[in-house]
Amino acid sequence: MSFASPLFLLTLLIVPALILLAIFFRRGPSHYPISFTNLDVLAGVSERRRSWRPWIPLLFLLLALVCASVALAKPRANLSVPDQNATVVLLVDVSGSMRANDVEPTRLDAAVAAMRIFLQKLPKQFKVGLVAFSNEPEPLSSPTRDREQLSEALNYLQPQSGTAIGDGLATAVQMVKTSLSKAHVVRKPGEDLPGAIVLLSDGAQNRGKLQPLQGAALAKKAGIRVYTIALGTPGGEVTFGFGLYQNRIPVPPDPPTMSAIAAATGGKTFDARTAKSASHIYRTLGSSIGHEERNREIASWFAAGAAGFLVAAIGASLFVDSRLS
Numbered sequence: 001m002s003f004a005s006p007l008f009l010l011t012l013l014i015v016p017a018l019i020l021l022a023i024f025f026r027r028g029p030s031h032y033p034i035s036f037t038n039l040d041v042l043a044g045v046s047e048r049r050r051s052w053r054p055w056i057p058l059l060f061l062l063l064a065l066v067c068a069s070v071a072l073a074k075p076r077a078n079l080s081v082p083d084q085n086a087t088v089v090l091l092v093d094v095s096g097s098m099r100a101n102d103v104e105p106t107r108l109d110a111a112v113a114a115m116r117i118f119l120q121k122l123p124k125q126f127k128v129g130l131v132a133f134s135n136e137p138e139p140l141s142s143p144t145r146d147r148e149q150l151s152e153a154l155n156y157l158q159p160q161s162g163t164a165i166g167d168g169l170a171t172a173v174q175m176v177k178t179s180l181s182k183a184h185v186v187r188k189p190g191e192d193l194p195g196a197i198v199l200l201s202d203g204a205q206n207r208g209k210l211q212p213l214q215g216a217a218l219a220k221k222a223g224i225r226v227y228t229i230a231l232g233t234p235g236g237e238v239t240f241g242f243g244l245y246q247n248r249i250p251v252p253p254d255p256p257t258m259s260a261i262a263a264a265t266g267g268k269t270f271d272a273r274t275a276k277s278a279s280h281i282y283r284t285l286g287s288s289i290g291h292e293e294r295n296r297e298i299a300s301w302f303a304a305g306a307a308g309f310l311v312a313a314i315g316a317s318l319f320v321d322s323r324l325s
Helices: 006-027 039-050 055-072 107-121 147-154 165-182 212-222 255-265 275-288 299-324
Strands: 075-082 087-093 127-133 137-144 195-201 225-231 237-240 247-250 269-272 291-297
Touching: 006 055, 055 299, 087 107, 087 137, 087 165, 107 147, 107 195, 107 225, 107 275, 127 147, 127 165, 137 147, 137 165, 165 195, 165 212, 165 255, 195 255, 212 225, 212 255, 225 255, 225 275, 255 269, 269 275
Parallel strands: 087 127, 087 195, 195 225, 225 269
Antiparallel strands: 075 291, 127 137, 237 247
């Protein structure tokens, strides 16, 4: 937190001065001795002097003064706020290995459920697109704010065959750029675009023209961060064939490639070995992705606090007087 007018913070010196003054008058001897013939009355007066209730109005008043002093100093803070023009593309692997059930009920089912949570957590003003990739990328939904349309598109995801991560990234990058261009968003020198790609894959690349890091280079050049999720366990496998001709093929995820893509683009990488962890990752991303830090004045917050504590001080004073009378 910073202050535009820090000299006003000197008014905070009033607070300890008032505390010392209150203690002095509270504990100081009375200049007008009063005689009590009734010991019960004397005990009641003594108890009132030891009571903490009279301090309550002073406490609220001091808090009001603190808030007012800070408000006068015009505080500013960096706040994380959603970018109004943000576009996010969900890029999901639908290769044959997504049939594996090491992540229950299957990898793809767990991914779809997690992406639905992401759509719920992401601010409504964000546009979201969907691209699936196997042997080649397939755009399923252009970026839109229509969550129902996106939810419907997720229903069409089915495991297919190969894995073309690099080509998938190239398609997702172009989708983000096109969406932002339509919104007249221009990238400023030295800044990223208000767009991101959330890539989920469960294996190594074995198809496509572009290598994963070539796709990542396109994202970096465009100023688009890629957040990656490696789905699955090292012991994951899929079964093909029937009866005596049944084969089990290991399909471990590829965390190093996912990590390299994220690092190259300034994003973050995650490992999801269970459906629960996949949901948690997408929930976290939905609440944080597409936000930007903005330095804003928050004097009004402290002014409102000062007003609230002042009202509380008045109310507490009336309550204490009614109890002591």
